[in-house]
Every structure is written in C-alpha cells, then in structure tokens.
Amino acid sequence: MIKGIKYHFSVAVYYIKLSVLKQLEYSLGILGTIIMIPLIYATGILLLYFMVENYQALGGWTFPQLAFLYGLGYLSHGFMMVFSVQNWWIGSYVIRGEFDRMILRPISVFFQFSVRYFNIIGLMDVVVGITIFLYACRLVEFQWTLINIMNISLIICGATLIRSATFTIFCSSAFWTKRNESIVNLLNDFMERTTLYPISIYPNFIQVILTFIIPIAFISFYPSSYLLDKNVGLQIPINMALWVLMMGLGMFFLSKAVFNLGLKKYESAGS
Amino acid sequence: MRAYYYIAKMKLLVSLTYRFDVFASFGTNLLIIISNIYLWKVAYNGIDSVAGINETQMISYAIVSGLLSSVFSTSVEVTIQEKIASGDIVIDFFRPTNLIAQYFSEDVGIAVSSLLSKMVPLIAVTLFLFNLALPVNFITFVLFIVSAGLSFIILWMISAIIGLLCFWFIQLGDFGAIKDGIVFLLSGRFIPLWLFPKGLQRVLAFLPFQYVYQTPLSIYIEQTMSEETYKAIFIQFVWVIILSLLLFLTWKKAKNKVQIQGG
Amino acid sequence: MAIIEVENLVKEFKVQKKKKGIKGSLSSLIKPERVVVRAVDNMNFSIKKGEIVGYIGPNGAGKSTTIKMMTGILYPTAGTIRIDGISPHKDRKQVVRNIGVVFGQRTQLYWDLRVGETFELLKRIYNIDNDLYEENINIMNDVLDINSIMDTPVRQLSLGQRMRGDLAAAMLHSPSILFLDEPTIGLDIQGKSAIRKFIAEINRIKGTTVILTTHDLDDVEYLCKRLMIINKGKLVEDGALQTIIDKISPHRYLIVDLTKETRELKHPLAKTVKQEGLRFWMKFNRSETSATKVISELLKNYSIKDFSIKEPEIEEVIREIYKR
Numbered sequence: 052m053i054k055g056i057k058y059h060f061s062v063a064v065y066y067i068k069l070s071v072l073k074q075l076e077y078s079l080g081i082l083g084t085i086i087m088i089p090l091i092y093a094t095g096i097l098l099l100y101f102m103v104e105n106y107q108a109l110g111g112w113t114f115p116q117l118a119f120l121y122g123l124g125y126l127s128h129g130f131m132m133v134f135s136v137q138n139w140w141i142g143s144y145v146i147r148g149e150f151d152r153m154i155l156r157p158i159s160v161f162f163q164f165s166v167r168y169f170n171i172i173g174l175m176d177v178v179v180g181i182t183i184f185l186y187a188c189r190l191v192e193f194q195w196t197l198i199n200i201m202n203i204s205l206i207i208c209g210a211t212l213i214r215s216a217t218f219t220i221f222c223s224s225a226f227w228t229k230r231n232e233s234i235v236n237l238l239n240d241f242m243e244r245t246t247l248y249p250i251s252i253y254p255n256f257i258q259v260i261l262t263f264i265i266p267i268a269f270i271s272f273y274p275s276s277y278l279l280d281k282n283v284g285l286q287i288p289i290n291m292a293l294w295v296l297m298m299g300l301g302m303f304f305l306s307k308a309v310f311n312l313g314l315k316k317y318e319s320a321g322s
Numbered sequence: 323m324r325a326y327y328y329i330a331k332m333k334l335l336v337s338l339t340y341r342f343d344v345f346a347s348f349g350t351n352l353l354i355i356i357s358n359i360y361l362w363k364v365a366y367n368g369i370d371s372v373a374g375i376n377e378t379q380m381i382s383y384a385i386v387s388g389l390l391s392s393v394f395s396t397s398v399e400v401t402i403q404e405k406i407a408s409g410d411i412v413i414d415f416f417r418p419t420n421l422i423a424q425y426f427s428e429d430v431g432i433a434v435s436s437l438l439s440k441m442v443p444l445i446a447v448t449l450f451l452f453n454l455a456l457p458v459n460f461i462t463f464v465l466f467i468v469s470a471g472l473s474f475i476i477l478w479m480i481s482a483i484i485g486l487l488c489f490w491f492i493q494l495g496d497f498g499a500i501k502d503g504i505v506f507l508l509s510g511r512f513i514p515l516w517l518f519p520k521g522l523q524r525v526l527a528f529l530p531f532q533y534v535y536q537t538p539l540s541i542y543i544e545q546t547m548s549e550e551t552y553k554a555i556f557i558q559f560v561w562v563i564i565l566s567l568l569l570f571l572t573w574k575k576a577k578n579k580v581q582i583q584g585g
Numbered sequence: 586m587a588i589i590e591v592e593n594l595v596k597e598f599k600v601q602k603k604k605k606g607i608k609g610s611l612s613s614l615i616k617p618e619r620v621v622v623r624a625v626d627n628m629n630f631s632i633k634k635g636e637i638v639g640y641i642g643p644n645g646a647g648k649s650t651t652i653k654m655m656t657g658i659l660y661p662t663a664g665t666i667r668i669d670g671i672s673p674h675k676d677r678k679q680v681v682r683n684i685g686v687v688f689g690q691r692t693q694l695y696w697d698l699r700v701g702e703t704f705e706l707l708k709r710i711y712n713i714d715n716d717l718y719e720e721n722i723n724i725m726n727d728v729l730d731i732n733s734i735m736d737t738p739v740r741q742l743s744l745g746q747r748m749r750g751d752l753a754a755a756m757l758h759s760p761s762i763l764f765l766d767e768p769t770i771g772l773d774i775q776g777k778s779a780i781r782k783f784i785a786e787i788n789r790i791k792g793t794t795v796i797l798t799t800h801d802l803d804d805v806e807y808l809c810k811r812l813m814i815i816n817k818g819k820l821v822e823d824g825a826l827q828t829i830i831d832k833i834s835p836h837r838y839l840i841v842d843l844t845k846e847t848r849e850l851k852h853p854l855a856k857t858v859k860q861e862g863l864r865f866w867m868k869f870n871r872s873e874t875s876a877t878k879v880i881s882e883l884l885k886n887y888s889i890k891d892f893s894i895k896e897p898e899i900e901e902v903i904r905e906i907y908k909r
Binding site: 061072 | 598599650653656657658659660677678679681682684686688691693695696697698702703705706709710711712
C-alpha cells in the first residue's frame with residue numbers, strides 16, 4: 052500500500068516536473084493571456100462594486116460579502132486551471148492518439164491523465180484569486196482562527212475537486228464526440244455565473260439543481276454563506292467544510308468512473 | 323462582388339454543419355442573458371429607477387446586449403494572426419483580390435449564420451420567457467438597427483487592426499484576448515457606462531469602445547427621442563471613418579514591412 | 586514456446602457513411618447511415634519467443650488494427666489474444682509491463698526536453714531499479730550510441746536520431762517483446778541500416794521477440810526469417826520468406842545477351858517478357874523446366890554471348906499477393 056503510494060507519488064512529481072520544464076521553454080507568446088484573463092476577473096469585482104454603489108446590496112449580500120464569495124469562487128477556479136485544465140483537451144487527445152501511449156504504460160490511464168499537466172498560466176489566476184479573497188476577508192473582518200484556517204483549506208480542496216470533476220465528466224463526452232470546445236465554453240460560463248455570484252438571485256428550481264444534481268453551489272455559495280453566518284435555508288448535519296470536501300471526493304470518484312467509461316469506448320472504437 | 327457573396331455563403335454553410343457547437347453556443351449566450359437578468363432584478367429590488375432607467379429598461383438592455391453579442395464576434399484577428407504565424411500572409415498580400423473585403427465578407431457570413439442559428443432562437447426564448455420589451459416606436463427600432471450595423475463595423479475594424487498589430491508584436495501573443503477584455507469592460511456590454519465614475523465616463527467618450535454596445539443599446543431602450551440619439555449615430559459614423567483610415571494605414575505599413583523583410 | 590498466441594481474432598468497426606452534396610450532408614445530420622466494416626477477419630497465428638517476424642500488408646489491410654489489439658490499445662470484437670499467457674484486454678498493466686512499442690510516425694519522447702528527461706520518467710513509471718537502468722543504458726549505448734543524444738532536446742534531433750531515442754526508450758524496461766510499427770520510415774540508407782543492426786543485435790543479446798511492421802521489403806529481407814502477410818483483414822501468407830516466394834512466384838528469369846540482331850527468341854516453355862536491343866528477358870516456370878534446360882535449347886538455335894539467372898523480386902511477389 053505504502054509502496055503503491057510512494058510509486059504513484061514519484062511518478063506524479065516527475066510528470067509535473069517535465070510539464071513545468073516544457074512550459075518554461077515557451078515563455079513567449081502567452082503574455083497577453085497571462086495579463087488579460089486575471090485582469091478581466093479582477094474587474095468583475097469592480098463591476099459588482101459599481102452595481103452595489105448605484106443600487107443596493109444584491110439579494111441581501113453587501114459588497115464585502117459579494118467580494119468574499121467572488122474571491123473564494125475564483126480561488127478554486129484558479130487551482131482547477133492549474134491542475135486539471137487538460138480536461139479541456141480530451142477531444143484533441145483522442146484525435147491525436149495521445150491516449151494510446153498512456154494505455155501502453157503499466158499505470159492507470161486516469162492517473163497519468165490527471166497529473167501530466169501543471170498549468171503555469173493558471174498560477175496567475177491563483178495569485179489574483181488569493182488577492183481578491185484576502186482583500187474581501189479584510190472587508191468582512193474575517194477571523195483567522197485555527198478552525199477557520201482548517202475550514203478554508205478543506206473548502207478550497209473540496210471546491211477544486213468539484214470543479215475538476217465536473218469538467219472531467221462533461222469533457223469525457225469527447226470520447227464519443229471528439230470535440231470539446233463548445234462544451235468547455237458553455238461549462239466555463241455556467242460555472243462563472245454560478246460560483247462568482249450568489250445563486251440566491253436565481254429562482255428556486257435552479258438552486259435545487261445546483262445543490263442536488265450538480266453540486267456547484269458547494270463550490271462557493273454554501274461555504275461563503277456558512278463562513279459569513281448567512282442563513283440560506285440549507286441544513287447540513289456536519290461542518291460545512293467537511294461536507295464540501297466529501298462532495299469533492301464523491302465527484303472525483305464519479306468523474307473517474309465516467310472517464311474510464313469513455314476510455315472503454317475509445318478502446319473499442321479506435322480513433 | 324459576387325466573389326464576396328460566395329465567400330460569405332460558404333462560411334455560413336460551414337458553421338451550420340456543426341450543429342452541436344451551434345447549440346452549445348446558443349446555450350452559452352442564453353446563460354449569460356439569464357444570469358444578467360437575475361442580477362439586475364435583484365439590484366432593482368424595491369428601487370424604481372437609477373440614472374433615469376427603470377427595471378424593465380435595464381432588463382431589456384441586458385437581453386439585447388446578449389442578443390448583439392451572439393452576433394458580434396469576429397474571426398479576422400485570429401485569421402490574420404494565424405496567417406502571420408504560418409507565413410501565408412505573404413502570399414495573401416500579393417494576391418490581386420482585396421483582402422480586407424475578403425476577411426470582412428467572411429465575418430459577415432459568420433454573423434449571418436449566427437443571426438439565424440443563435441439570435442433568432444434567442445429572441446424567441448427571451449420574448450416569451452422574459453417579456454423582452456420592444457422599442458418604443460418603429461423609428462427607434464430602425465435607428466437601433468442602423469446603430470447596431472455601425473457597431474459591427476466599428477468592432478470589426480478594431481479587430482482587424484489588432485490582428486495586423488501582430489506583425490510588430492508577435493512575441494506578445496494573444497492580442498485578441500486583450501481586445502475582447504477591453505471591449506467587455508468598456509463597451510457597456512455588461513454594465514452601462516453611466517454607472518461608472520464621471521471621470522472615467524469622460525475619458526471613455528473619446529474612445530471607440532462605448533460605441534460598440536452602449537450606443538445601440540441606449541437607443542433601443544430609450545423612451546423619448548432626442549437629439550442625443552442622432553448625435554451618437556453621427557459619432558459612430560465618425561469612428562467608422564477614423565478606423566478605416568487607421569486600418570488602411572496599418573495595412574500599408576504591414577505590406578511595406580513584408581516587402582522589406584520578405585515575410 | 587509460443588509467446589504470442591492469436592485465435593479467431595475479429596475486429597469490426599461501425600463506420601458512418603457520408604453522402605454527397607448538400608442534401609446528403611443534411612440527411613447525414615438527421616439520420617446517419619452506419620456500416621459495419623470487418624477490419625480483422627478471423628486471424629490465427631502464434632509467435633515463438635525470440636522470433637523476428639515481419640508483418641506486412643497494403644495500407645488499410647488491418648496491420649495497425651492487429652498491432653493495437655495485441656498491445657491492448659484496442660479491444661477485439663471476438664477471439665483471443667495471449668501475450669505470454671495473459672490477455673492484454675483483461676490484464677493490461679501486466680502485459681504492457683513486458684512489451685515495448687515504437688510507432689514510426691509518433692514519438693513518445695517529450696518534444697521540448699532532453700532525451701534523458703523522458704528516460705527518467707520511464708524509469709519511474711516502469712519502476713526500473715538503478716542497476717537494471719544503468720545496464721540497459723549501457724547496452725543502448727553500445728548498440729545505438731544513445732549517450733551522444735542523451736542531452737539533446739528532442740526537437741533538435743534528426744529523424745534517425747529520434748528513432749534511436751524511441752527504440753532505446755522502448756527497451757529501457759527490458760521488455761521481452763518489441764512491437765515496431767514502421768521504424769525505418771523516412772530514414773536514409775545509413776539510418777535504416779542502423780535500425781536494422783539494432784534489431785538484429787537486440788534479438789541476439791536479449792532474445793527479444795520482435796514484431797516488425799514495415800513497407801520496406803529490404804527490412805524484411807535483412808531481418809525476418811518469417812513473414813506474415815495480411816490483406817483485407819485476413820492472414821494470407823505466414824511462413825519463411827523463401828517458401829512464400831517459391832510458392833507465389835515459381836518463375837525465374839533468364840537474361841540472355843545475343844551476338845547479333847534477332848527478331849525474337851523462341852522457346853516452348855520460356856516466354857520473352859522484355860527486349861532491349863540484343864538483350865532478352867525470358868520468363869519460365871521452375872516446375873516446368875530449369876534454367877540449364879532452357880539455355881541448352883536456346884544455344885542450339887541462337888548465338889548467345891552471355892546469360893544470367895534472375896530470382897523473382899520480392900516486391901513483385903508481394904504485389905502479386907496484394908492483388909488477390
């Protein structure tokens with residue numbers, strides 16, 4: 052068991068090392084993206100500010116609270132971009148036969164796929180996300196107790212897992228359709244609108260879907276409400292942070308199953 | 323002239339064959355419209371009007387913004403960037419056809435296909451599900467269409483110039499993303515510019531961006547006709563002329579660069 | 586001892602038939618027509634440990650499909666495959682631990698990094714201990730001169746160097762079977778020669794079984810005592826190279842140079858297939874007569890300056906088989 056973990060760990064570390072080295076070779080040509088995307092997200096917050104300034108607190112959420120939600124949501128987005136952006140390219144992998152090489156190696160294909168890319172550009176999102184989040188924490192006077200630190204850590208882990216798993220599940224459709232682009236765009240926009248803004252602005256049935264069908268509300272909305280002591284009508288039997296982590300793990304295993312299903316299709320139909 | 327019509331038609335046919343992509347794109351646009359509607363509803367909760375605009379108007383603003391953005395996408399900057407990267411641009415420069423007209427026709431073709439495949443169903447959905455308000459009278463509607471057409475041209479020209487800038491700034495990568503970001507923030511697409519601080523508004527009045535979304539949208543929702551409307555459309559015309567000149571100059575410079583450096 | 590056993594192997598694909606024209610594409614969108622294609626049709630063969638087997642066939646014959654099934658990349662529709670007694674379909678990790686695969690047109694080396702980096706990754710993936718790793722690198726260096734390209738970024742390598750890198754990478758974990766899919770494609774004479782020497786050497790030193798897919802018949806002649814020919818999904822020939830040639834093309838050619846102009850060269854059992862000035866090419870069936878018999882007959886009636894015997898070209902034989 053220990054040997055297995057050590058083995059997988061050393062393989063993962065080396066995959067990540069090679070991935071980083073490879074990206075450093077091509078440091079040109081991404082300056083535009085590296086500046087612009089985080090900048091757009093940073094100004095998303097600014098626009099919220101203008102709205103609240105000119106109108107009122109949105110759905111009972113003051114600007115500091117909105118910023119807190121936004122920052123927390125953006126953070127898990129950043130980590131997802133760093134660790135699992137390769138989900139977006141499943142279609143391209145299928146067409147180019149990249150999975151063949153992974154199938155030929157004596158280690159789980161899902162594992163290889165999950166650790167092979169450490170997206171350096173995503174670190175920009177993480178940095179901006181942390182900045183926005185810490186700024187919002189100051190605004191809401193968030194208490195950095197030991198318990199809260201643990202809460203935040205668990206929530207971010209769980210939220211990142213939920214995000215990654217959701218992408219894996221939907222992008223695995225590329226094993227059948229061989230195309231990813233449109234579903235990635237759709238899912239990205241969907242997630243943006245449901246994790247950077249409070250979902251309480253949407254009608255009830257949408258909130259129900261986002262809670263019980265695809266647990267996106269657990270990425271930022273419920274955790275934020277919990278940490279900000281806002282009552283949102285959802286009773287959770289245990290600590291919210293633990294719940295988010297459990298949802299994350301559950302989604303993770305589901306995504307592994309879906310991915311492997313897609314891989315089976317690939318292995319019976321070729322490319 | 324027939325050639326350009328044919329180019330547009332081909333692009334239209336090609337983009338229609340990928341029906342799943344079309345459906346997903348429609349879905350994305352609808353999603354954004356819906357989430358914006360709910361955001362504005364919650365902002366207006368209990369408030370009558372802000373800056374002279376009431377909730378119905380603002381919601382119409384959000385919906386029509388989404389409708390326009392489903393059609394207002396350009397591929398010219400990507401096309402030019404790719405051709406520069408591959409070196410094909412050299413061949414294109416020395417063809418006898420008018421490249422600008424060709425690229426424009428391509429984007430018009432795509433826009434028409436988006437109109438049919440996305441905007442029309444979006445109009446249907448928002449008309450029935452969200453009570454999309456119609457312009458106050460027919461003249462307003464016509465002016466809106468005119469303004470929207472000019473907006474498309476302005477946006478297209480900005481994109482073309484950005485694409486050509488790649489000649490000099492190829493190392494900096496994706497300029498298109500920068501352009502999209504700026505357009506998103508400063509064009510009034512999401513937040514109408516009258517909500518911005520006065521200082522910023524004054525600056526933005528001298529840039530072409532607000533004339534891409536804000537202008538046609540303001541015309542659409544306005545309740546009374548004013549000379550502001552005609553003034554705005556006039557400024558749009560002015561920007562079209564300015565940008566044409568800029569585009570022409572940039573084009574000439576790019577061509578010179580190619581001739582000196584040999585691609 | 587059979588290391589590879591294939592029984593009643595079948596692979597079927599569902600292919601969408603595309604229709605012509607605008608009407609066609611529209612109807613394809615609504616109601617796509619699916620056809621079942623039998624890419625591999627009931628193949629049976631077994632390969633013994635240490636063999637070097639050539640695997641040839643025209644494009645689309647089902648070569649890469651069979652290879653993909655043997656290596657676990659594709660699942661068979663029916664039939665069984667056993668690699669060292671294990672099914673690659675059922676026990677993928679066990680099987681791939683013991684095989685090496687090189688695709689001629691795709692590399693497994695990280696394009697932007699040094700060759701050595703990919704090796705280090707493979708060392709960890711295959712859990713190769715340091716001693717074995719060192720040993721294999723040394724062997725690769727002897728046979729492929731791998732140290733000279735260890736520190737070069739893969740994108741700077743020539744095709745021949747990259748192929749050496751891929752071969753070394755495939756051998757790092759001491760697989761007992763090596764699948765090579767067109768390893769000499771695009772290489773110059775020197776490059777091809779190096780690859781062929783490698784295959785022969787590795788087979789000699791380590792007893793590695795080699796399955797070699799190729800379009801280059803010189804590869805086959807140089808390396809393969811056994812040849813499997815696949816066409817339209819079926820195994821049409823399987824055996825020693827010379828046996829196949831003799832079976833398919835029992836003809837020999839007699840090239841005859843005359844001293845003076847003659848309109849035609851006649852012989853009841855030998856046909857003139859080509860004539861250039863004073864030189865005649867005559868084709869005869871070995872089962873009907875022999876070269877000596879034909880020549881002695883001709884000598885009676887014509888004045889012959891010189892003659893030589895030509896074996897059928899392996900290429901001709903193969904082409905003949907493909908035509909069937």
